[in-house]
Amino acid sequence: MEIVTKRFLLRDFVELDRPSFLDYQADPRSQAFYEPGDAGAEQATRLFDTFLGWATDRPRINYQLAIVQQQEPEALVGCCGLRGAQCPAGEMELGIELAPNCWGRYAYAIEVGRALLDFGFRELKLDVISGSTISANKRIARLAEWIGAEVVAIRSGSPWMSERGWKEVDWRITKEQWEHRIAPAYNSRDAAGSR
Secondary structure, three states: EEEEEEEEEEEOHHHHHHHHHHHHOOOOHOOOOOOOOOHHHHHHHHHHHHHHHHHOOOOOOOOEEEEEEEOOOOOEEEEEEEOOOOOOEEEEEEEEEEOOOOOOHHHHHHHHHHHHHHHHHHHHHEEEEEEEEEEEEEEEHHHHEEEHHHHEEEEEOOHHHHHHHOOOEEEEEEEEHHHHHHHHHHHHHHHOOOO
8 A cells, every 4th residue: 555745655564664663652752642651662562563464454444654755765754544443434533643853844744644635535435534632732733724624522531631731632524625625726736737
């Protein structure tokens, strides 16, 4: 499974990605929004093994992909995915995680997010793409706003979130909302290309 963007290749994880994945997961910055006890080498190893397994599932319900530079296919920038196992039919949950060394490169998240939304709505024929994040994660809130997602619920979340004054925020975007959001960009590109 591969999705090509301007700068990146979003592809299934392979065993060679394991050291880079475990390395950036071990960075304390990566663990800031995890529940205590859910971060660490054992959990990261379990996640990686899960991602490898999802790539071989048939039918495929979850897509968790490595984000790598096109010029350096072994250089892991992060991971991203659309996961449907816990969702109703026609819906999947979007997730994007950049390695801490790539934080601040907001255009990376936009490029990856746009590719996943296009893949989900056009290739997988989804009706809805949703997500959930912690209120303190301003980068994801900013991305959800950019894609035109609407907040559908704000919940107290787990006790460890409440202790920090955080809430859990659920958002969603429908296929129609996404098409309305991207239509002006596609139309202006088409017009520029026809001159």
